[in-house]
Each structure stands twice: as C-alpha cells, then as structure tokens.
Amino acid sequence: MRPELVRATELLQSNDPASVNDALGLLQNTVYAFSMKVCGHPEDAEDTAQEVFVRSLPHLAKISDPKALAVWLYTVARNRCWRMRRKGTHSPAQTLSLNELMPDDSELNLLLQDSRPTPEAHLSQSEQSQRLQAAVLTVPPQYRLVLVLHDMEDLDTEQIAQVLGIKPGTVRVRLHRARLYVRRELAATEKRNSIIEPVGNIPSGRSQKATPAKVRSQECREIFANLSEYLDGRIESPECDQMRQHIEGCRPCVAFIQDLRQAIDRCRQADSPCTPEMGQRLRSLLTQEYLRMMGRPPAEKTSSPL
Numbered sequence: 001m002r003p004e005l006v007r008a009t010e011l012l013q014s015n016d017p018a019s020v021n022d023a024l025g026l027l028q029n030t031v032y033a034f035s036m037k038v039c040g041h042p043e044d045a046e047d048t049a050q051e052v053f054v055r056s057l058p059h060l061a062k063i064s065d066p067k068a069l070a071v072w073l074y075t076v077a078r079n080r081c082w083r084m085r086r087k088g089t090h091s092p093a094q095t096l097s098l099n100e101l102m103p104d105d106s107e108l109n110l111l112l113q114d115s116r117p118t119p120e121a122h123l124s125q126s127e128q129s130q131r132l133q134a135a136v137l138t139v140p141p142q143y144r145l146v147l148v149l150h151d152m153e154d155l156d157t158e159q160i161a162q163v164l165g166i167k168p169g170t171v172r173v174r175l176h177r178a179r180l181y182v183r184r185e186l187a188a189t190e191k192r193n194s195i196i197e198p199v200g201n202i203p204s205g206r207s208q209k210a211t212p213a214k215v216r217s218q219e220c221r222e223i224f225a226n227l228s229e230y231l232d233g234r235i236e237s238p239e240c241d242q243m244r245q246h247i248e249g250c251r252p253c254v255a256f257i258q259d260l261r262q263a264i265d266r267c268r269q270a271d272s273p274c275t276p277e278m279g280q281r282l283r284s285l286l287t288q289e290y291l292r293m294m295g296r297p298p299a300e301k302t303s304s305p306l
Helices: 003-012 017-039 042-060 066-084 105-113 125-137 141-152 157-164 168-193 218-225 227-231 239-248 251-269 276-293
Strands: none
Touching: 003 017, 003 066, 017 042, 017 066, 017 125, 017 141, 017 276, 042 066, 042 276, 066 141, 066 157, 105 251, 125 141, 125 168, 125 251, 141 157, 141 168, 141 251, 157 168, 168 227, 168 251, 218 227, 218 239, 218 251, 227 251, 239 251
16 A cells, blocks of 8 residues: 555644645545556546545545555545546456466567567666556556556555455456566567667677477466466465475576566556646645635645636
8 A cells, every 4th residue: 555645644633734735635646646547648637636535525534544545545536537538548348368368488488588688678767657558558447457556556455355346366366467468568569669689799698599498388377377476475385385496497487477577566666646736736725625624724825726
C-alpha cells in the first residue's frame, strides 16, 4: 500500500486546515496516478480524481484505518475510471491463456544469446515510462486492474479481492498472467526497435553460438506457470526448494525469470503524478468543502476554485 495513504489518514484526524490540505493532496495524487495507469488519459484522470473526492469527502473522516481507506478509495476510483474509459484505447474483455503467454524455444534462445544491456537501457526515463504505459494499456481490463493495484499501487491480494469483488485465488491467477503479458509486450517492443549489429561488432561478452534451449519439458512449464508465486515468496518448502534446484540448473529458466523480474520491477517503479498546478486547484476546492462538512473554519484560499 502506498505510504501516502498512511500519512493522509493520520493528517485527516487532526482537522487542521493545513493538515487537511496536505492529506487531500496526497489522496488526490494517488487517485490521479491510479486513473492514469488504468485509463491512460490526463483529462479522464483529472475528472476521475475530482469526482472521486466529491463522493468521498463525507466518508473520509469516518475512516481511521489506512487499509480500509485504500479499499474504499480504489473501489470508487475503479468504478469511475471504468465508466470514463475511452473505447479506442481499451482492449476487449478476453481470457488470457497461460500456454500462449509462455515463451517458446526461439524466444528463450534469444534471451540466452544476448547478455548485453538491452536497448531499453539507453532510453530516457520518459521513453521507458511511455513504453511501459503502452504495454500496460494493452492488457485486457480485468487483468490490467489487478496488475495496477498489486505491482503499481502496492495493494495486497486480500485488498485487491475486496476492491474488485473477486476471490484471492483469482487475483493471483490474473496477476501472473498480466505480468507475463506485459513482459511479452515489452519484449516485442524492444525487438521492433532494436538495431541489428553486424556480426563483426558483437562484443566478446556475447555468446555467438549459444546452445539451443529445450524448454518444453513438463517441469519447465510448471515452473513458468507458478513464477509469480515463487517470486512473491508464496510457495513454501519443500516445493520451493524443488523449484529453486531446478531453476539453478536450468539456463532457460534463469534467463526467463530475469526478464520477467525486470518487467515486474519496471511496473513497481512506475508512477504518473498529477501536475502541481492541477493538484493545487483541486486541493483548494476539496479542502474548503471538507472543512465545511467538519464544521471547521475554512482555510485561506491559495488559488481560484475550479
């Protein structure tokens, strides 16, 4: 869970104008960032943030538990964002097949052959963020929501189950498939944008003739099917020890896990904060209304209301 939600919950308890302003700023930025990751449009994200807080203000003072606040806030934001989504940028509802998301032998051989930094390493932070956002927006909606809530907003499985009204086991299944999907999309984007070097320019650290990978064994497939559970530390011994032994002796598994882990790390580091100007306009209006509801003296206005 975002630390901003914990801090905002503490600030709201004081009912001090300055503290309320700071708390609403933290919450507003959280809702805006979530909406951007799910919907991808600044205008929709700003409208969502404004409507969510208009609806949420009467309830905020009643919530003293950050986890309860997170579930409430993301549930309202999800409903609003989904109503506002633009048809042209959202993939239709579909079921992701685990088998289709698994890498084939040729893809794993490419991962094994190239140990150099990927072309992504030479991109600016803005370009990397754009590629990640584009990949996330292609994930089917029901999987995308789980990915954003877990890997980008840092909610746990139980909280996500509450927000989406599904079982925790379903959350874990959708999370793994969404991660595999994003990894595949990022790999495809990298491949399309890669510059093929002449053979003579291949660095000595790169294997020019890698041993072909044979990855379609049943054990490898079982490993790939449970990678999220393994990476998130949700598999207990002795099964975890058995998986680790296989992985340590299987170069294709090691290569694929590294690639998947990089995709997950990029999701966890992603953020889409609102601009200071937009945040200030919203906070001015929301703080005044919140204090009025609490029967407190209004704070001094720092900017013109919307």
